[in-house]
Amino acid sequence: MEKIIVRGGSRLSGTVKVEGAKNAVLPVIAASIIASEGKSILKDVPALADVTTISEVLKYMNADVAVDQNTVTIDASRELTTEAPFEYVRKMRASVLVLGPMLARYGHAKVALPGGCAIGSRPIDQHLKGFEAMGAKVNVGNGFIEAYTGEDRLRGARIYLDVPSVGATENIMMAACMAEGKTVIENCAKEPEIVDLANYLNKMGAKVVGAGTETIRITGVEKMYGAEHNIIPDRIEAGTFMVAAAITKGNVLVKGAEQEHLRSLVAKMQEMGVIIEEEDDGLRIIGPEKLKAVDLKTMPHPGFPTDMQAQMMALMLQAEGTSVITETVFENRFMHVEEFRRMNAHLKIEGRSVIVEGPSQLQGAEVSATDLRAAAALVCAGLVADGYTRVTELKHLDRGYIDFAGKLAGIGANIERVKDEEAEETPDNKSTNDVKSSLSS
Numbered sequence: 001m002e003k004i005i006v007r008g009g010s011r012l013s014g015t016v017k018v019e020g021a022k023n024a025v026l027p028v029i030a031a032s033i034i035a036s037e038g039k040s041i042l043k044d045v046p047a048l049a050d051v052t053t054i055s056e057v058l059k060y061m062n063a064d065v066a067v068d069q070n071t072v073t074i075d076a077s078r079e080l081t082t083e084a085p086f087e088y089v090r091k092m093r094a095s096v097l098v099l100g101p102m103l104a105r106y107g108h109a110k111v112a113l114p115g116g117c118a119i120g121s122r123p124i125d126q127h128l129k130g131f132e133a134m135g136a137k138v139n140v141g142n143g144f145i146e147a148y149t150g151e152d153r154l155r156g157a158r159i160y161l162d163v164p165s166v167g168a169t170e171n172i173m174m175a176a177c178m179a180e181g182k183t184v185i186e187n188c189a190k191e192p193e194i195v196d197l198a199n200y201l202n203k204m205g206a207k208v209v210g211a212g213t214e215t216i217r218i219t220g221v222e223k224m225y226g227a228e229h230n231i232i233p234d235r236i237e238a239g240t241f242m243v244a245a246a247i248t249k250g251n252v253l254v255k256g257a258e259q260e261h262l263r264s265l266v267a268k269m270q271e272m273g274v275i276i277e278e279e280d281d282g283l284r285i286i287g288p289e290k291l292k293a294v295d296l297k298t299m300p301h302p303g304f305p306t307d308m309q310a311q312m313m314a315l316m317l318q319a320e321g322t323s324v325i326t327e328t329v330f331e332n333r334f335m336h337v338e339e340f341r342r343m344n345a346h347l348k349i350e351g352r353s354v355i356v357e358g359p360s361q362l363q364g365a366e367v368s369a370t371d372l373r374a375a376a377a378l379v380c381a382g383l384v385a386d387g388y389t390r391v392t393e394l395k396h397l398d399r400g401y402i403d404f405a406g407k408l409a410g411i412g413a414n415i416e417r418v419k420d421e422e423a424e425e426t427p428d429n430k431s432t433n434d435v436k437s438s439l440s441s
């Protein structure tokens with residue numbers, strides 16, 4: 001098992017570059033299997049554990065997937081199997097995103113049920129409601145979801161989502177690309193990753209309009225082809241580095257951060273007193289000497305992203321006064337609160353809100369990453385805690401961040417990722433040496 005060991009106290013400075021977006025690349029890779037002719041060449045693909053998992057799903061289905069650094073080439077022109085077993089879906093819920101593309105191309109799809117996870121129950125009823133509206137029969141049983149149309153193609157339909165689900169919007173949009181006639185998805189998700197997927201589908205020959213608004217219209221086509229596409233930058237990775245810079249009172253250029261995708265975060269951080277300047281190639285973050293307390297509520301895009309909630313909690317712990325965070329997207333996304341408390345954070349959960357009393361004098365401790373963003377948030381808190389913070393369960397972090405510790409070290413953090421045995425050698429209250437030298441001594 002590996003750990004990240006971080007010693008608080010360094011102000012971050014310099015430039016850090018963001019990768020392609022995890023939440024954009026996963027549906028794009030899934031969509032590639034709709035193409036029965038030609039190769040897809042995907043660029044700016046982040047080398048994340050989740051990308052490996054979805055690539056393995058495609059390979060299991062008989063597609064060719066070749067990875068060359070940040071370029072992934074997919075040839076799905078051979079006949080594919082239409083099943084994704086539990087061993088992949090267990091690792092990553094986004095595996096359910098192959099349902100829509102398989103249904104579009106073959107009128108059949110069978111995927112293991114994803115089940116719940118640390119942040120909430122995460123049902124997929126809206127995905128299935130969409131497929132049914134398009135004429136598919138859906139059976140859920142024996143741990144699998146199976147959808148099929150028999151001899152027929154899917155039929156275009158008007159679908160109103162009960163919640164603007166990102167995954168349901170993507171799955172239905174992909175399924176509708178080769179359906180007969182027009183599909184209209186109302187109350188759909190408006191995230192930048194939805195727009196990226198629609199752009200890719202259109203390059204493949206689909207007819208999708210309205211992505212990024214609350215109504216998407218899709219006119220079905222007969223056939224789709226491989227296409228070239230560049231994945232958009234990861235707004236959540238960018239936001240995480242923005243928080244890391246601000247919490248340490250640093251001055252950091254987050255290269256690749258798109259202001260347009262980050263409006264709610266930029267506005268909230270500015271409200272806290274953080275200076276944010278748009279530069280040609282990214283956003284410069286200058287942390288103030290004192291942060292102001294604020295309230296925030298997570299919402300579907302363009303509201304405040306739930307995937308930045310844990311990191312913002314770390315930042316609010318350093319603000320002067322009482323902040324309130326309300327989580328409206330996932331019902332159980334406060335697992336990090338208990339871990340922050342181990343670092344001497346003053347936090348109280350009240351229903352779907354957390355009351356944050358700041359500033360907390362954080363203390364280094366051994367903490368466990370309960371999910372992907374909790375992992376990043378705990379590292380951010382460690383950047384300003386007294387002494388050493390050890391963050392374990394890094395498999396969650398690796399789903400969404402590449403070389404997180406290395407990138408933070410590159411902008412001046414006192415941080416290292418180590419194997420368990422090496423971690424034992426690091427003294428708890430070492431006050432002079434940095435993490436690296438304490439490990440090598």
Ligand SMILES: CC(=O)N[C@H]1[C@@H](OP(=O)(O)OP(=O)(O)OC[C@H]2O[C@@H](n3ccc(=O)[nH]c3=O)[C@H](O)[C@@H]2O)O[C@H](CO)[C@@H](O)[C@@H]1O
Pocket residue numbers: 022023024026094120121122123124125126127128163164165166167168189193306307329330331
């Ligand atoms: C791979 C990926 O892109 N993951 C993102 C995606 O997840 P994901 O697509 O799973 O999230 P959704 O947008 O679907 O979920 C939002 C809310 O809708 C509910 N819901 C969803 C589907 C459904 O059929 N029924 C239903 O009730 C969920 O329980 C949740 O409360 O969007 C989330 C919300 O921005 C992000 O946190 C995830 O990082």
Ligand SMILES: C=C(OP(=O)(O)O)C(=O)O
Pocket residue numbers: 023093094119307372373400
């Ligand atoms: C919750 C997240 O991702 P996923 O939907 O892949 O679990 C996330 O990226 O924070």
